[in-house]
Amino acid sequence: MMKRKLLALGLAMTTALSLCGSVAFAEEETEAGSEAGTESAELVITDDIQEIIDRGVLRVGVKNAVVGFGYEDTLTGEYSGMEIDIANLIAEKLGVETEFTTVTAATRTELLDSGDIDCVIATFTITDERKESWDFSTPYYTDYVTVLVEDSSEITSLEDLVDKTVGVSSGSTSARSLVEAMIEAELISGDDYDSETFDPALWTDGVSFQQYDDYPTISTALSAGEVDAFCVDKSILAIYKTDGRSYIDAEFAPQEYGVATTKDSGFSAYVDTLINEWLEDGTIDGFIEEYALG
């Protein structure tokens, strides 16, 4: 589902105002740079970026149910969260509008590869394996993986997950993270574990997995008892932690979120320069504080 947003809103606007000098400078630079080749060494306008500028729209893949990161108000269609604000700031630098497409862990890379979107800002964890296929910016946030259970299950720890079935999203790092944490805690042997060939669908040593295309379906499966537990990043689980559900007492596998772009594109370098600028000048910290993500 596509939504268009004309300008940065709320906090993004506040932040943009505080960055007013550099935003104005960047816009002048963009125009001058594209016409006269005078762009700075750091923010080079390559052909792929010029295409976005000419189109007048930056198309961004975001989450729609991760509060504080990418959340869509179903009544108004408005998206909010730090990932939305980051997208709006990048678009402002380019002098274009933002168009959001809701993505899932299962769809985000296809949409980037097909050219339907220019970047993914969607709780997308940077991994060495993924870096072979896409570029990632410097991380803007680090989350951890945990596990959500029904209180009635009496599961409270990693140990209690031995021989249980866990719901995870296709295309996520979750199953791998849980298996590695259970091996580390010496709850399962790990003799058969090979990080290169690991496949959640085939893993049955001490824990097994059901894979789903989206998180609401895993939440329903948890209620129905189809799975014993729901494993993913804590930021993503938050919306599903309703009364009668709890996290187990373990957080593991740091998840560094980066903006993903097409491998070796000019836009990758452009975005990374901006993220670094916003890490240094406190913009990112401001989002973390504003959305109480610390």
Ligand code: GLU
């Ligand atoms: N952040 C994790 C990943 O990139 C969890 C999946 C998700 O982002 O939906 O695999």
